[in-house]
Amino acid sequence: MISFFVSGTPKPQPRPRAFVRGGHAGVYDCGTANEWKYLVAARVRETIGALTEASPTLADKPIALYIDLFLPRPKSHYYQTKSRNGQLRETAPMWHTSKPDADNFAKAIMDALGDSHLVWTDDAQVCFLQTTKQYANTPDKIGARVSIDVMPKGE
Secondary structure, three states: OEEEEEEOOOOOOOOOEEEEEOOEEEEEOOOOOHHHHHHHHHHHHHHHOOOOOOOOOOOOOOEEEEEEEEEOOOHHHEOOOOOOOOOEOOOOOOEOOOOOOHHHHHHHHHHHHHHHOOOOOOHHHEEEEEEEEEEOOOHHHOEEEEEEEEOOOOO
């Protein structure tokens, strides 16, 4: 199993935007997740290293991908009074249940891993995907833990 943590605020993969210019329709990616995807690709390169003929690759195998997202908390999760300023409220939730959706975060990470050319050749090889979204308890814990494994042989 390959496992690593990417520090930084996770960004979801944006939807493609359509436009019409000069009577011709086109589609573009607004690029809001590019910096995050670069961080993920850089971290996987550090973890796996450059692909050589001698190193094992997951390029032709079915993949299990586990993603745990740790997102920043809003200010409303903390007390703002003088006596308890900055303390986490007892009622603050652990799980991030609002938008963006977990699958959009996973898509950005999967694209970054595919673009690195170190893990797989096509994200269609991901046969099992588990993604969780939760709030980070401290600012230094914001990021994503990514674990990649080969699927066990089935029947």
